Amino acid sequence: MLSGGLSDLLNRFQQNGHDEKAQSWISDGPNKPISPSELDQVLGQDRIDWLVKQTGMSRDALLAGLSRELPNAVNKLTPDGRIPTDAEAQKMI
Numbered sequence: 001m002l003s004g005g006l007s008d009l010l011n012r013f014q015q016n017g018h019d020e021k022a023q024s025w026i027s028d029g030p031n032k033p034i035s036p037s038e039l040d041q042v043l044g045q046d047r048i049d050w051l052v053k054q055t056g057m058s059r060d061a062l063l064a065g066l067s068r069e070l071p072n073a074v075n076k077l078t079p080d081g082r083i084p085t086d087a088e089a090q091k092m093i
Helices: 002-015 019-026 036-055 059-077 086-092
Strands: none
Touching (some): 002 019, 002 059, 019 059, 036 059
16 A cells, blocks of 8 residues: 555656655655655645645645655665565565
8 A cells, every 4th residue: 555655656756756856765865855846846736735634734834744754764664775565565564
């Protein structure tokens, strides 16, 4: 399940012109940053509204936090430079 969600997220980055940044989080080397406004574009209004409702955070705080934390989170979830299988992902949790 985790690997499917991660794949879907990374596909959204690709579809919105930010594939290079997302790939930097998966591959070895430094993670390229993503701005809150770029995340806004990638995630879309409905997903952001849902996250705001779930977290109780303001939209600006949510996007700022995600832009700061998402690259490192994806990096940690892809230690072998690829999206893990579901079985591998279960071992990480």
